[in-house]
Amino acid sequence: MxxxxxxxxxxxxxxxxxxxxxxxxxxxxxxxxxxxxxxxxxxxxxxxxxxxxxxxxxxxxxxxxxxxTVTDHKENDCVFRLDVTEAYFSPREGTERVRVANQVKPGETVLVMFAGVGPFSVVIGKKQPRVRKVYSVEINPDAVKWMEENIRLNRLKYVVEPMLGDAREECKKLYGKCDRVVMPLPKEGRNFLETAIRCLKPKGIVHFYYVGPEENMFKIGNDVIRMECKKLGRKCRILKQQKVLPYGPRMFKVCIDFEVE
Ligand SMILES: C[S@@+](CC[C@H](N)C(=O)[O-])C[C@H]1O[C@@H](n2cnc3c(N)ncnc32)[C@H](O)[C@@H]1O
The missing domain is CATH 3.30.300.110 (Met-10+ protein-like domains)
Incomplete structure (x- = not known):
């Protein structure tokens, strides 16, 4: 070789x-x-x-x-079919998907905003078979087409529900209905924090992704979370600060898990 x-x-x-x-x-x-x-x-x-x-x-x-350009990618006992030129997919985030999926409890209603071809939604559905529903919002019609295929391939028809459209509009249907919201859009996710918080039931949890500088990677996230919660008159509690992956020179993709009272 x-x-x-x-x-x-x-x-x-x-x-x-x-x-x-x-x-x-x-x-x-x-x-x-x-x-x-x-x-x-x-x-x-x-x-x-x-x-x-x-x-x-x-x-x-x-x-x-x-x-x-169409392929089947296997990860975490799931299979993801997609055309790599049509939709976002990162094979580097498998560990992070499991970290989030392992926190989901039986009976939860979960919302994945920015769901892509469905990797978070499918891993959650597989790891927690007693989840109530995983609503999965995505704006790219091609990504939704592959998400539908992946729901079929992973036999999650009654668990993962794809929703095609802009998260800000689509999520209005879910205000007050979710136990957990996953926000995997690190560059612009902060602009959707208010929507995510409005979707939560009391004591709901958000997994908020963003990109932070290496020297102080969690500060910006903590500040925006506290600001958005204050604006909505909701109290929040940071549960976990997770370094996910390098994202360019001296920058990291990170996740903050927080609970809203
Ligand atoms: C970073 S990718 C993550 C995709 C998927 N969650 C994953 O982990 O592979 C972000 C996704 O958000 C979608 N997106 C961007 N803006 C959106 C919006 N306003 N509403 C819904 N989806 C959006 C993009 O089309 C893209 O598929």
Whole structure:
């Protein structure tokens, strides 16, 4: 087995997604072949052509080897089918999905805002079979199409309910009805905190994701949470501060779990 020519790349099912380092543009095929040689199940190698952008958090990509962009990704006893060019999916967040799913108790009504192809919702449904309902709001119609497929593949038809639309509008139907709200939109999630809090029953819990600087990663989150709760006249209690993943130089994706009285 030869040496892989890049230090890191993502694998979603049988698709590898790689950033070609500067100065190695002429060696794309060799890079792709070194990945396929190291991981024999890889059928397609895609090159990242941009950072994530826009409301749907997609990135531009081009194939280097292979053409198939639909794949099945297995994680936590679940399977996620998606077209990697149509919807957001990160294989790096599996541990975080389990951390949240393990907290869900029997009988809970859960809301996943920004649900994508359904990874949080499906892992919650699988780990806690006695959850009452997992409402799953997503604005990208293609992501919702794959979420519906993943609900079918994971046999969660009566558990996970997809809702296509803008979280701010769709969640109005759920005001006061949820025990738990998951908010996996780290860049703009803070603009939806009020909506999330309004969806909670008394003593409900929010998992709030955002991006914070390494030196003081939880301060901004604590401040915004306290500000939003104060605005709504609700008392809150921070339950856990979780470092999730690096997010660019000296920045981290983090999660704050908090309870609202
Ligand atoms: C960072 S991705 C997370 C997706 C999924 N939860 C996951 O972990 O793979 C954020 C998702 O939020 C969706 N989104 C962005 N703005 C939204 C809005 N206003 N209402 C509902 N969904 C939104 C995007 O289309 C994208 O799929």
């Amino acid at each position: 030869g040496k892989v020519l890049v230090s890191s790349y993502d694998v979603i099912g049988d698709i590898a997604i790689v950033e070609v380092p500067e100065g190695m543009e002429g060696k794309k095929k060799e890079i792709a072949m070194s990945i396929m040689d190291a991981q024999k199940h890889i059928k397609t190698v895609m090159e990242k052509k941009s950072n994530r952008h826009g409301e749907f958090r997609l990135r531009d990509m081009e194939p280097i080897m292979g053409t198939e």
